[in-house]
Amino acid sequence: MExxxxxxVEMRVESDRSGGPAxxxxxxxPLAIERGGAPVALPTSRKVRALLAYLALAPRAVxxxxxCELLWDVPNDPRGELRWCLSKLRFVVDTPDRQRVETQEDTxxxxxxxxxxxxIEVARATxxxxxxxxxxxxxxxxxLYVGEFLEGFEIDRNPDFNAWLTAxxxxxxxxHAALLERLAGAETGDDxxxxxxxxxxxxxxxxRVHEMLLDAFARRGRLxxxxxxxxxxxxxxxxxxxxxxxxREMWRAAxxxxxxxxxxxxxxxxxxxxxxxxxxSAIASPRRASIAVMPFVDRNAAWPAQGGAAGGLxxxxxxxxxxLRSLFIIAQGTVFALSERHVGxxxxxxxxxxxxxxxxxxxxxxxxxxxxxxxxxxxSARIVWTEVFDQRISDSFxxxxxxxxxxxxxxxxxxxxIERNRAMLKPPNSLDAWEAYHRGLWHVYRFNKADNERxxxxxxxxxxxxxxxxxxxxxxxxxxxxxxxxxxAPREPEVDRAFDTAGQSLMADDRDPGAHWAxxxxxWLRGQQxxxxxxxxxxxxxxxxxxLGHYTLAFVHSQGGDPxxxxxxxxxxxxxxxxxxxxxxxxxxxxxxLVRLRQFDEAADWxxxxxxxxxxxxxxxxxxxxxxALAGRLEEGRAQMVAIRKRxxxxxxxxxxxxxxxxxxxxxxFREGARRIG
Numbered sequence: 001m002e003x004x005x006x007x008x009v010e011m012r013v014e015s016d017r018s019g020g021p022a023x024x025x026x027x028x029x030p031l032a033i034e035r036g037g038a039p040v041a042l043p044t045s046r047k048v049r050a051l052l053a054y055l056a057l058a059p060r061a062v063x064x065x066x067x068c069e070l071l072w073d074v075p076n077d078p079r080g081e082l083r084w085c086l087s088k089l090r091f092v093v094d095t096p097d098r099q100r101v102e103t104q105e106d107t108x109x110x111x112x113x114x115x116x117x118x119x120i121e122v123a124r125a126t127x128x129x130x131x132x133x134x135x136x137x138x139x140x141x142x143x144l145y146v147g148e149f150l151e152g153f154e155i156d157r158n159p160d161f162n163a164w165l166t167a168x169x170x171x172x173x174x175x176h177a178a179l180l181e182r183l184a185g186a187e188t189g190d191d192x193x194x195x196x197x198x199x200x201x202x203x204x205x206x207x208r209v210h211e212m213l214l215d216a217f218a219r220r221g222r223l224x225x226x227x228x229x230x231x232x233x234x235x236x237x238x239x240x241x242x243x244x245x246x247x248r249e250m251w252r253a254a255x256x257x258x259x260x261x262x263x264x265x266x267x268x269x270x271x272x273x274x275x276x277x278x279x280x281s282a283i284a285s286p287r288r289a290s291i292a293v294m295p296f297v298d299r300n301a302a303w304p305a306q307g308g309a310a311g312g313l314x315x316x317x318x319x320x321x322x323x324l325r326s327l328f329i330i331a332q333g334t335v336f337a338l339s340e341r342h343v344g345x346x347x348x349x350x351x352x353x354x355x356x357x358x359x360x361x362x363x364x365x366x367x368x369x370x371x372x373x374x375x376x377x378x379x380s381a382r383i384v385w386t387e388v389f390d391q392r393i394s395d396s397f398x399x400x401x402x403x404x405x406x407x408x409x410x411x412x413x414x415x416x417x418i419e420r421n422r423a424m425l426k427p428p429n430s431l432d433a434w435e436a437y438h439r440g441l442w443h444v445y446r447f448n449k450a451d452n453e454r455x456x457x458x459x460x461x462x463x464x465x466x467x468x469x470x471x472x473x474x475x476x477x478x479x480x481x482x483x484x485x486x487x488x489a490p491r492e493p494e495v496d497r498a499f500d501t502a503g504q505s506l507m508a509d510d511r512d513p514g515a516h517w518a519x520x521x522x523x524w525l526r527g528q529q530x531x532x533x534x535x536x537x538x539x540x541x542x543x544x545x546x547x548l549g550h551y552t553l554a555f556v557h558s559q560g561g562d563p564x565x566x567x568x569x570x571x572x573x574x575x576x577x578x579x580x581x582x583x584x585x586x587x588x589x590x591x592x593x594l595v596r597l598r599q600f601d602e603a604a605d606w607x608x609x610x611x612x613x614x615x616x617x618x619x620x621x622x623x624x625x626x627x628x629a630l631a632g633r634l635e636e637g638r639a640q641m642v643a644i645r646k647r648x649x650x651x652x653x654x655x656x657x658x659x660x661x662x663x664x665x666x667x668x669x670f671r672e673g674a675r676r677i678g
Contacts, residue, residue, distance in 0.1 A: 023093065023115035025056055028122070028172060029147030033092065043088045046155050047071050051085050052092065052110070053150055054164065056117055061107035070160045082108075118144040119172060126175045126381050135186050142179045148172070163297075167344075171381070174346030177202045178381040184212055192216050204236060206350040208379075210247045218254035226251055240341075287434045289415055290328040290354040293317045295339045296371075299363035310362040311336075313371065313400055317358065320408040323543040325512040326471055327415065330354060349378035356384075356415060358407075369393050371403050375411055377418075385414040408545040409576035416441065431458075433466035440475050445581040447617045449488040455479050463504075473505035474518035481521050485659050486617065498522040513539040513546040520552055527661065529560050547577035551586045558593040560663045566593035584613035588623045595627060595673075596666050604631035611640060618644050622656045626673030637677040 023040075026032040031049055033040040042049060050071055055062065068078035071085075086101055086108065093100040093110070102109045122141055125133065133141075149172045155161055180199040184192050196213045203209060210233060217226035230251045237244035298310035315332055322329045330352055338348045345359035360373035368390060375385040387410065389403045416438070423431065423438040431439060440458035443451040456479040462472035477498045484494035502518035509515055520535035533556060539549035554569035570590040574583065587610035594603035607624035610616060621644045628637035644651050653674035657667055 021114060021116040022095075022098070023112070025052075025112065025115060025117040026146070027053060027056065027117065027119040027149060028145045030151050031153060040092060042092060045085065045088060046153070047081070048085045048088045048092075049153065050155055050158075050161055051082075052089055053153075054161070055089075055108065055110035056112060057119060057168070058109070061102070061104065061109035064106050064108060067108060070164070071155075071158060119149065119168075122172065122175055122179075126178065127383065129382065130178060130182055130380055133182070135183065138179055138183050138186070142176070142183060145172075145176050170344035170346050173202055174350075174376075174381040177206070177346075177350065178379060181208065181379065184209075190220075203347060203350045205240070205242065205347075207246055207250075207353045208350070211250045214247070214251045215254045218251075218257070223255065226254070287432055288326065288328045289356065289419055289434070290330070290352075291321065291356040291358065291411075291415070292330040292335050292345075292349055292352050292354045293321065293358040294335055294345045294348055296359070296373075297361040299361055309364075309369075309400060313360075313362060313404060316400070316404045317407060317411075320404060320543065320545050321411065323513070324408070324412055324546065325509060325543075326412070326514065328354075345374075345376070346378075346381065349376070354378055356411075358411060364393065367393055369399055369403075371400075371407075373407050375414055384418060385410060405545050405576060409547050412545070413547075413577050413580065428458075428461075431461065433462045433469050433472060436462040436465065437469065437472045437475055440472075440479070444475065444479055444482065445615060447482070447486075447615050449486070452479055452482050452486075452488065468508050470505045470509035470512040470515045473501050473508055474512075474514045477501040477505060477518040477522055481525060484525055486619075487655065487659070495522070495525050498525055511542060513543040513549055516542065517546070517549050517552060520549075520556075524552075524556050524661065529556060529661070532556055533561065545576060547573045547580060548582065550576065551580075551582060551589065554589040554593070555585060558589040558596070559661050559666060563593035563596040566590070567597075581615065584610045584616040584620045587613070588616075588620045591623050591627050592660075592666070595630060595669055596663075598669075600627065600630040600632075603627040604633055604636075608636075611643075618648050618651055619656060619659050622651070622653075625677060626653075626656075626670050629673035629676040630669065634677055637673070641677060 020036070022035070024034040026034075031042065031053060033042065042052075051067065054067070054070065064079060064082060067082055072078045072081060086103070090099070090101050093112075098114070100111045100115075102111055122144055125137070125141055130138065130141075149169045150165060153165070177199055180195045180202070184195040184199065187195060192212075193216065196209060196216065199206070199209045200213065210229075213229060214226050217223065217229065230247060233247050234244040237247070293314050295314045296310040314335075318329055318332050318335075321327055334352065335348065338351065343351065345357045349357035355378060357376050357378055358373065359376070360371060362372075363370045369392075371389045373387055373389070374383055376383050387407075389406065391399050391403065393399055419434070420438040420442045423435040424442050426435060426439075428439070436458045440455040440462065443455035443458065446452075456476065459472055459476035459479055462469055463476065466472065480494045480498035480501060483489040484491045484498060499519075499522040502515070502522040505512070505515035505518050516535045516539035520532045520539065523529075523532035523535060533553070536549055536553045536556065539546055540553070543549070550569045550573035554566045554573060557563065557566035557569065567590055570586050570593070573580070573586045577583075580586065587606055591603045591607040591610060594600075594606060604624075604627045607627035611621045611624035613620070621640050625637045625640035625644065628634070628640065648655075653671055656674075657670065662670065
């Protein structure tokens with residue numbers, strides 16, 4: 001994976017005196033610069049041109065050492081050559097009143113704040129979301145593509161720069177395809193064929209473009225052209241060893257409909273190498289978000305290879321994500337086969353018709369290992385999460401295991417957040433089971449009575465629409481758990497419902513860690529702590545990356561189990577999911593465990609962190625209040641109680657202890673905290 005163009009880029013384009021940008025930099029096509037509408041002569045040196053393109057897209061200042069490694073293959077004096085290139089670059093972009101080549105300390109940056117750069121304009125629009133753009137804006141962005149990124153440009157014997165160039169070309173090709181897909185989807189006239197033809201040239205194995213093109217032929221009665229397209233597509237797929245069955249089914253369905261209704265993309269096969277199910281079974285099968293994990297690039301390898309740490313990390317991520325049971329994961333054989341054919345992540349995502357693609361790179365430098373990873377939405381070409389993990393190597397397998405845990409937890413959290421927010425934008429009566437479940441999650445994480453009731457309705461909708469959906473039963477169990485735990489409804493019936501729906505979750509899929517998490521919570525609610533711990537440990541055995549399993553182990557141990565274990569489980573859950581919607585609980589469990597360890601000052605600090613979370617409920621504020629009191633910080637503790645009583649005027653320590661299940665010595669300590677603040 002290469003550095004994202006838009007990460008950290010906040011380019012504000014200022015105008016020159018004529019009203020336009022001072023410079024226009026064209027990267028989407030042959031490299032060119034215009035000043036005031038007139039072309040600027042570029043240096044003949046390919047290194048200077050490469051430096052211009054790289055710095056134009058760099059989201060921050062670049063160390064000189066990095067530029068030397070990127071552009072020179074062991075020269076006699078790389079820094080001297082870099083200085084010469086920068087002097088030539090200044091002649092191109094600098095003006096008497098504006099120095100755009102900035103050198104501070106040992107870094108170099110290119111200030112293009114008063115210029116326009118076509119690639120950055122496209123990248124920023126894509127990152128912000130092309131779904132909301134008007135057709136006019138989409139057409140304007142698509143018109144910026146006069147060719148591929150730095151068309152015709154290569155540098156011999158510079159593998160690092162060429163790797164960057166290849167990655168940028170793949171990313172911008174994917175963005176171009178996303179723009180054309182949106183334009184084709186919004187077009188009702190014959191102009192649709194122009195967009196589809198360009199899209200097809202960019203992504204010839206993308207199922208969606210074939211679907212839309214065949215549908216357009218069928219709606220206009222151009223059946224002969226549809227037959228010809230099917231024939232040529234079949235030959236192309238067969239030449240590449242791919243199954244053209246899905247395309248054949250699209251054409252059959254398009255002709256049979258006759259009214260122009262579109263085939264739902266979700267009903268199509270998720271991968272070209274797989275034989276598609278028949279239409280009836282495809283429609284009936286439950287939908288889950290789909291993801292492909294591409295083999296990581298080993299920056300230390302002389303040539304691409306599947307073996308080694310980079311290939312092992314990708315295999316490990318596929319295995320771990322599959323264990324979460326909440327996503328459809330493309331098998332390793334398929335993604336590795338595409339990688340062997342030099343298919344990039346963006347193109348692979350479209351070929352496999354998945355929702356998300358993970359890609360990355362691995363590099364060892366001395367005693368350190370750096371893993372860069374990126375999660376992108378396939379259809380919008382939007383990078384939704386990116387991170388760089390840099391750790392000291394003591395044992396490479398342990399380091400990769402630790403990094404793998406963090407990557408999987410982060411990916412699962414990011415996808416859940418995206419799917420949750422997307423479901424909120426749809427009318428309730430249009431939701432399928434997957435969307436209803438995520439709509440329920442959005443409400444349940446608000447932690448108030450009204451939203452919890454709304455969440456229960458959506459979870460019930462999800463299980464009605466898919467009775468085999470284990471996570472939906474788990475969500476329903478969580479809603480009943482909250483009703484009992486928060487005192488929003490009579491406790492015993494809600495405890496029974498939490499237990500029953502957790503059991504249904506296990507019956508639907510006893511390999512789902514979320515089902516065991518639901519049962520562990522329900523058993524704790526019934527006072528069966530030992531059995532609760534067994535279920536929760538089973539959850540993290542099934543998926544060591546399941547952050548909520550580690551958190552709930554911390555929660556149970558913090559009250560009646562091992563407080564030292566509670567601290568460790570809390571720390572690990574936050575390490576796996578530092579922005580989790582249940583972060584307040586992770587922090588609060590640590591605070592309660594520290595109280596039992598009589599580390600009151602530290603407990604107060606962690607309690608305050610928990611109470612500061614925006615969705616922290618009254619019991620969390622109570623943890624902070626009592627911990628502060630035990631630490632002798634009485635005024636701060638009373639301030640927390642004031643905040644609680646604004647929400648719940650009659651709240652007292654008995655409400656807190658009824659919700660929790662402390663061992664006797666823990667209950668005594670929290671009563672003492674309550675006594676101190678009245």
